[in-house]
Amino acid sequence: MSYTWTILGMAVITFFIKATIFILGGRVAFPPLLQQALGFVPVTVLTAIIVPMVLSPHGEGLELTWRNPQLVASIIAILVCAATRKQLLTIALALVAFFGWQFRVLQ
Incomplete structure (x- = not known):
């Protein structure tokens, strides 16, 4: 309740x-300084949500190994985004990497 x-x-x-x-x-x-600071709030909140899910997907400590599909897909997403600056391509390739890596590791 x-x-x-x-x-x-x-x-x-x-x-x-x-x-x-x-x-x-x-x-x-x-004030202009507060307006500028408020512009960073969405990025900060998304980072606070995503980083723990990537680094500790099971909530039992850091999983910084190649067997962590969230970490592998995140690294691929960062590299694709830095190279191409295309959001849809980044999302698509990261999803393919995540599910492909998860399928590969589970077998």
Whole structure:
């Protein structure tokens, strides 16, 4: 039951924050330094979500071996993205690498 209250509480807080920003609209001006800093929030949040899943996919410590398909696919994605700067190609090749590597390792 406490999970339900936690989720409902987070939903209410999120709703009020977003509603306040929506209602105030353009009447609130952030300093340029804060606007620049807020631009890095999505990248920071995605990094905080992805890195633990790549380096410790089972949650039991680091798995920095060639048998970790998440790590192999991530390295391939980084290399393809750095070489081509094409997002769709990066995603496609990383998925192919991940599933191919996972299939290969499991056999």
